[in-house]
Amino acid sequence: EDQVTQSPEALRLQEGESSSLNCSYTVSGLRGLFWYRQDPGKGPEFLFTLYSAGEEKEKERLKATLTKKESFLHITAPKPEDSATYLCAVRMRNQAGTALIFGKGTTLSVSS
């Protein structure tokens, strides 16, 4: 069964303190791993898509990497506005243009 596990569940950082969030997945034939950011009371906001091991993508202070078993979201010198829940998801197998399986998310709090 396809599965996505994120760790830690919650992470508290001081402003400027870099860290990484982990997303491990079990899926038959990865067809895309997605990172989303969700602010309280809002819908998930798309950040990155990764398709193959070794791929990396960056956006401002965020960098996503992918191996054959897991993905990391690295946050460099975070600011308070980076506080949010970060969701990882994989696309369900053998279905074109179809649903995502989400992990339970990591809630990041950055204090100044």
Next chain:
Amino acid sequence: DTAVSQTPKYLVTQMGNDKSIKCEQNLGHDTMYWYKQDSKKFLKIMFSYNNKELIINETVPNRFSPKSPDKAHLNLHINSLELGDSAVYFCASSPRTSGLSSYEQYFGPGTRLTVT
């Protein structure tokens, strides 16, 4: 312009009632979805629709039914509401192409349903 919109944002109703949530996307996407986010913030797929065809129905009770009047709309109808239906419901859409960016999904702001 809002890419994916939902109405209402909040819905409070009593057990046994029938209600609908509307979703519209102006992105020109071919596939639309409904997700449920429970009290523990876990996001789970309910339905996806492509060209008016239901692709996935993940063990959702048949009290829930998606209705798509056209490619830009996917409404969620819920009959005989139960306490356990209380959650936040998100609509999403994605394009259906052969490119690498084909399957990014864009989410609406959510509808918080409270059943009393």
